[in-house]
Amino acid sequence: MSASAQELFAVLADPHRHGELDGSGTVRDTVHGPQQLAQDARFSVNMKQYGVPYRITSRVTQYVPDRLIEWQHPLGHRWRWEFLPQADGSTLVTETFDYSTVGSVQAKALELFRVPQQNASGIEATLGKLRQRHASAR
Numbered sequence: 001m002s003a004s005a006q007e008l009f010a011v012l013a014d015p016h017r018h019g020e021l022d023g024s025g026t027v028r029d030t031v032h033g034p035q036q037l038a039q040d041a042r043f044s045v046n047m048k049q050y051g052v053p054y055r056i057t058s059r060v061t062q063y064v065p066d067r068l069i070e071w072q073h074p075l076g077h078r079w080r081w082e083f084l085p086q087a088d089g090s091t092l093v094t095e096t097f098d099y100s101t102v103g104s105v106q107a108k109a110l111e112l113f114r115v116p117q118q119n120a121s122g123i124e125a126t127l128g129k130l131r132q133r134h135a136s137a138r
Contacts, residue, residue, distance in 0.1 A: 001090055001091050001092075001093050001130060001131050001134055002089075002090050002131075002134060002135060003090070003091060003134035004085065004089065004091060005066050005067065005083035005084070005085045005091045006066045007134065008083055008091055008093060008130065008134070009065070009066045009067070009069065009081075009083050011130070011133075012069055012081050013036055013037045013069055014035055014036060014037070015031050015033050015034070015037060015043040015045065016029075016031045016033075016035065018031065018045065019031075020129070020133070021126050021129045021130055021133070022122070022126060022129075023121070023122045023123065023124065023125025023126035023127070023128065023129055024118070024119070024121075024122030024125070024126070025122075026047045026048060026049045026122075027045055027047060028045065028046035028047060028048060028053075029046075030045070030046040031043060031044065031045050031046075032044040037060050037063065037069060037071075038060065038063055039060055039062075039063040040059060040060055040061075041059070041060045041063075042057055042058065042059050042060075043057070043058060043071075044056065044057040044058075045058070056073060056074055057074060058071040058072060058073055058074070058079075059071060059072050061078060062080070066083060067082065067083055067084075068080070068081070068082050068083070069081050075102060075106055076099070076101050076102035076103070076106060077097065077098060077099040077101070077102055077106075077110070078096075078097075078098045078099075078101065079095070079096070079097060079098075080094075080095070080096040080098060081093070081094070081095050081096075082094040082096075093127060093130065095123045095126060095127060097116065097119040097120075097123065099115075099116065
């Protein structure tokens, strides 16, 4: 991405801005939590999937300023963002959906509902929105 790791990290570290980037179409703008995430911080987000509204509260499980942020969903899976600065001032951004830490029953349910595939598409769209947002800001 043609932005610094610090700029990009700032967007993801503010849970109130997650709806701006969401490529899955499930995140709503109603967020409760701090303006700036930190290790062990909790934040709640209104969501809507398959026409059903719900709210989740996630907890930050890893946090390295300007480099890494990861939060855990109540079901146990994790969303991870890594920001690797490049020599030319750009940043390599990696977003990961990790469900290797959930139980086997939950993992099978996620696979049955094709959540990993849906999340892969959502990740591509989210990264596209982040790229577009920072390309137009320059």
